[in-house]
C-alpha cells in the first residue's frame with residue numbers, strides 16, 4: 113500500500129477517544145469511512161496533520177452494530193455517522209441526532225451495505241416528515257425545496273422557528289441519493305474513473321484525479337510527468353469555471369443584470385476553451401488511472417493567447433463588480449461562519465479559507481504536478497462572510513491562471529514522444545486519494561481486488577462543508593438565503609451521491 | 610467604466626441559432642456517429658474490433674447487427690472508447706441536433722419502420738403544443754443529476770445562447786409552465802415531487818428528458834436508489850442525449866418540444882446529422898473562443 117497512511121487498529125468503542133486525542137493535538141478530522149471485511153465492518157477515521165494523513169481503524173465483528181459515537185467529541189463526524197447509519201445500519205451510541213441523511217430507509221428496510229457483496233432490491237425511501245428539532249409552543253416549519261425556484265439542484269431546507277428565537281436550519285440532501293457506492297462495486301478501474309467524474313459533475317476533473325491517485329497508490333505506479341501537467345491544466349480551468357459560477361449566482365441574486373451577462377459569458381468562454389482542449393466542456397475523459405488520455409489538443413501559442421484575453425477580461429469585470437457598492441453590500445456581513453465553527457466542523461476549501469483556516473491540499477499534500485509548480489498560497493482572509501468567500505475565490509482565479517500558464521509552458525518545452533499513462537491493471541488492496549476540488553478537499557477510499565473495485569467512497573468537500581452550513585445562519589435567514597447558499601458553492605450531487 | 614457602457618461595449622455575442630446555423634463545434638464531442646462496417650464474411654459478421662468496442666462500452670450502448678452496429682445515443686456517455694478501439698466505424702461528430710421525440714429514435718441508424726413512428730410522434734407533439742409557440746415557460750426539475758446538467762441548462766440564459774430572445778423563459782411556478790425539463794437518473798426520493806410538478810402544470814404541456822441520465826439512467830443506471838431515468842414517472846416527449854447535454858443540444862430540444870421544429874425528416878444516412886448546419890456560413894463572433 114504505497115503511500116497509504118499507517119492504519120492503527122483499535123477496539124470500536126475506543127475509536128472516538130483515539131480520534132479525539134489526535135484532534136486535540138491539532139489534527140483535522142477528514143472523514144469516517146467503512147469497508148466490509150468478511151461479514152464484519154472496518155471503520156476508518158482519517159485525520160490530517162502537518163501535511164500527512166493518518167487513519168485510525170476499528171473493527172466491528174459480524175453481528176455487532178453498536179459502537180461509541182464520535183460526534184459528541186467531534187461535531188464534524190456527525191454527518192458521516194448518519195450516512196454510515198443509512199448505508200450500513202450501524203448504530204453510533206450517543207449520537208445527538210441520528211436523522212436519515214442520504215437514505216431514509218423506513219422501519220424494516222435493510223441497509224444496502226455497499227461492498228458487502230449483497231445484491232440490493234430497489235429501496236422505496238420513507239418520505240414521512242420527521243419531528244421538528246425546535247421544541248416548544250407554536251413551532252412552525254418553512255420548507256424550501258426539494259424542487260427549487262430556479263435552475264438548481266434539488267435539496268430541501270427546513271427552517272424551524274418559533275418566530276422569536278434563532279431559527280434552526282435542517283438540510284435534507286437525500287432527494288438526490290443515487291447509490292453510487294453500490295454502483296461502483298465490480299467496475300474495473302477505467303469505468304471507475306467515469307463514475308468518479310459523475311459523482312460531482314461540476315468538478316469532474318478533480319474527482320477523477322482524486323480517484324485515480326488512490327488507484328495509482330494501490331498499484332504503486334508513478335504518473336508520467338507530462339500527464340501530471342495535463343491534469344493540472346484541466347483541474348485549474350475547472351476551478352476558474354466553478355468560481356465564476358458562484359459569482360454568476362451572486363450577480364443574479366443581486367439583480368446585477370449587466371454583470372450577470374458579462375460573468376456568465378466569461379464562464380461560457382472557459383467551458384468552450386475546455387472543450388477545445390479535450391472535446392468535453394467538463395474535461396470528461398481526460399483523467400484515466402495511471403495518467404491522462406492524451407495531450408492537450410490546442411496548440412500552445414493559441415492556448416496562451418486565449419488564456420491571456422480571458423484572464424484580462426475576467427480581471428477587469430470582477431474588479432468592476434467588487435467596486436460596485438450595491439453588490440458588495442449584499443455580501444458584506446452575510447452568512448458569517450466564525451473561525452471557531454469552521455474549525456469545529458473541519459470546513460475545507462474556499463469556505464474554510466474565508467474563515468481563517470488555511471489548508472489547501474494542493475500545497476499541504478501536493479499531488480499531480482502541484483509540488484513542483486510555483487504556487488503561492490492565497491493569503492488567508494478573516495471575516496467568514498460571503499464577501500470573504502468571494503475575495504478568496506477571486507484570488508484563487510488569479511492563482512489558477514498562473515498555474516495553467518506554467519503547466520502549458522512546461523509542456524511546450526518538452527520534446528520527444530511522451531508516455532501518457534502508466535499501467536495500473538490488476539492491482540489489489542485499499543488506498544486513499546485526494547484532490548483540492550474547486551469546493552475544497554475531496555477524499556476517496558478505494559479497495560481493489562485484481563483490478564476491480566470492491567469499495568469506492570468519494571467524500572466531497574460539500575459533504576464536509578454542508579454540515580457547517582446551518583452555523584452560518586445567525587439571523588436574517590429568509591432575506592439572505594440565496595446569497596449564503598451560493599457563497600458556500602456546494603453541489604448537492606456530491607453530498608448525496 | 611460603470612456597468613451600462615460596459616454592457617454596450619461587448620457588442621453582439623449572441624448566437625443566431627436557430628435562424629442561422631452556428632459554427633460552434635470545432636472539435637466538440639457532440640455525438641458519436643456509427644458508420645456501416647465492412648463485413649468480414651458472407652454472413653455479415655463484423656470486424657473483431659467492432660465487437661471489442663461493443664464490449665468495452667461502459668453503458669452497453671452498442672449492439673451488433675448483421676452488417677452494422679447500432680448505437681443507442683440514449684445510453685452513450687461519450688467516453689470515446691469505441692472511437693479508439695474501432696476508429697473506422699465510430700467517430701465523434703460535433704453535431705448537437707440529436708434530440709428526438711421517442712426513446713427508440715435515439716438508436717441509430719434508425720430502422721425503416723421507425724421513421725413513420727417518429728414522424729407520427731412529432732406530428733402529435735406539434736399538434737398538442739401548437740398554442741405555445743409565442744412565449745414558452747420552462748420548469749426545470751432535477752431528479753438526481755450529477756450537477757453538470759444544471760450548469761448547461763443555466764447557460765441558456767447567458768448572452769451567448771440568450772433564450773429570452775426566442776421567447777423562452779424559466780419559471781419557478783409549475784402552474785405557469787408549459788415545458789417540464791427534467792435532469793437526472795431518477796432518484797427515488799425525487800420522483801413524487803417530479804410527478805407532482807407535472808400534475809399541476811396546465812395543459813397543453815410537454816416533457817423533456819435532458820441528458821442520458823434522465824433518458825436511461827446513463828452510467829448510474831438502475832441502483833437501489835435510482836430508477837434508470839425518469840420515463841416511468843412522467844410521459845417523456847423529447848429525449849436529449851449527452852452526458853451532460855450541451856446548451857445547444859438543449860436549445861434544439863426545447864424548440865422541438867414546442868413544435869417549432871420537427872417537420873418530417875429525410876432518411877438519415879449516417880444516423881443523426883440530419884439538421885447538421887453548414888458550419889462555415891455564419892460563424893458567431895466568439896465561436897470557439
Ligand code: SF4
Nearest residue numbers: 666685686688689691
Ligand atoms: S462513446 Fe458512447 S458508445 Fe462509445 S464506448 Fe463510450 S459510451 Fe459507448
